[in-house]
Amino acid sequence: MRITGLTAYRGALRYAGTAYAFAGGRSYQQFTSTVVVLTTDEGLTGYGEVCPCGPSYMPAFSGGLPACLEELAPHVIGEDPRHTSRLHRKMDRALNGHAYAKAAIDIACWDLLGKAAGLPVHVLLGGLLTETMPLHRIVPLASPEAMASALATHRKAGFRHFQIKLGHDVDDDIAMMRSLATSWQPGEVWVGDINGAWRRDQVARFSRSLEHLDLILEQPCASYEECLSFRQRAHHPIKLDECLNSVADVQRALQDDAMDAMSLKVSKFGGLTPSRLIRDLCAAAGIPMTIEDAWGSGIATAAYAQLAASTPTPYLLNTTDLHHFNTTQLAAGAPQVIDGTMRVGERPGLGITPDIDQLVGPILQF
Incomplete structure (x- = not known):
């Protein structure tokens, strides 16, 4: 061919x-x-x-x-x-x-x-290892009232994994998280995503103030070096995202013990070929992953879902359904979403039709 x-x-x-x-x-x-x-x-x-x-x-x-x-x-x-x-x-x-x-x-x-x-791509990437994949829902940065409403809406729709965007004034975010935490339910996974917006002293104060809260902090500072420095005194698990942009970056993070989890965005690393290698390296090191992409329609969702489905269950933190974030669908046949979870199909290839x-x-x- x-x-x-x-x-x-x-x-x-x-x-x-x-x-x-x-x-x-x-x-x-x-x-x-x-x-x-x-x-x-x-x-x-x-x-x-x-x-x-x-x-x-x-x-x-x-x-x-x-x-x-x-x-x-x-x-x-x-x-x-x-x-x-x-x-x-x-x-x-x-x-x-x-x-x-x-x-x-x-x-x-x-x-x-x-x-x-x-064959479906997940078979070629290692086989179906996680049949039902947990999905996370994003709570965008907004007023505390709007964020609380979004969280409640997602929970009502069956989601149990939430990525809560942070980036207000640190004291305001501390107060907001304390308020949101009153609705926390057993079995939920909360990730506070800072998108690299804070200095080390700011995120240290945030983590210290909320050390009682079961929370993962994602990309607390802009640079890898800042995140590594903060991890040595963090009160929460650290998940890395924006500062990892290559296989070499991930290898360095594993060697430095810089993270407890990572976000594996397939397009950022060059597609499924390098992402499969990163997935296997992290799984071998015991690092759970959110396997996803930056944005996209059903084609992008189908691609990373195939990788997520072929990931051993203990190392798939969660994934997401980007095609449902949009008002327009660019393809048919995207993975099925039910009660906050997603499943891939058995159609050959990615299983989608643009x-x-x-x-x-x-x-x-x-």
């Missing part, structure tokens, strides 16, 4: 809530998704999707994706998409960095691999 064509489309994903807000004054209502379509000489088609969470969240910019894909396309045309590691190495030689652009191609290759084998009518383009055709 050989890749004969690469086509890219764009789709607008509007957030289903009022605004997706987090620390640092960042707030978004709409995101731009890029969908890559790979065609082959055997008539199979593979799909991949990357949707950065705005231009200021991680090193990924939706406006730069077409230029990166145009650079990569000549190097993947003619390649066998089933040889995912070989193709990823070729992309790395052709373009330094820009893992998010490579992710769109890599995910489409895994879709093709699954379709060629007649709705081309919802997409703009082609914006690139090679």
Whole structure:
């Protein structure tokens, strides 16, 4: 099998809530998704999707994706998409960095691999190890009253894992968390996500003030070094996200004992090929993971859900259903969501079919 064509489309994903807000004054209502379509000489088609969470969240910019894909396309045309590691190495030689652009191609290759084998991708990533995956729901940064209302709504819908965005004044966030904690229920998992907004002294004060609360603190400071320094005196488990951007970063964090958990966003690391390696490294080290992506529709959800489903249950902290965060669906066949959990299907590949009518383009055709 050989890749004969690469086509890219764009789709607008509007957030289903009022605004997706987090620390640092960042707030978004709409995101731009890029969908890559790979065609082959055997008539199979593979799909991949990357949707950065705005231009200021991680090193990924939706406006730069077409230029990166145009650079990569000549190097993947003619390649066998089933040889995912070989193709990823070729992309790395052709373009330094820009893992998010490579992710769109890599995910489409895994879709093709699954379709060629007649198997869902999770089987090829290790087999179905977590049949029912717990989902977390995000409580965006807002007024304490609005955040309490969002938390109650998610709980009523069956969710038991919550990512609570922090980033007000530290004293205000301490008061807010104390108020929210009065509704805490046994079996719930709470993550306070700071998105790197605080200094070490600020997060130390927050953690000390709430040491009685069963809470995971995610990305408390901007840099890896600050997070590592804080971890030595933290009163809560530490989960890392934004400061980990490569396999080498994760290896360093494991060696330094810098984290108790991590967020594994598939597009940030370059797709399923490197993410599978990170998943296995963390599982071997006993580090639980939230396996997800920055944003996206049903295509992105299907991709990371395949990785999450093939993760040993003790090391899957949770995942999420990004396609339900949007008012628009760009694909059919996304994983099924029931009572705060998600299951993957048994269709070959990613199991999804894009709705081309919802997409703009082609914006690139090679």
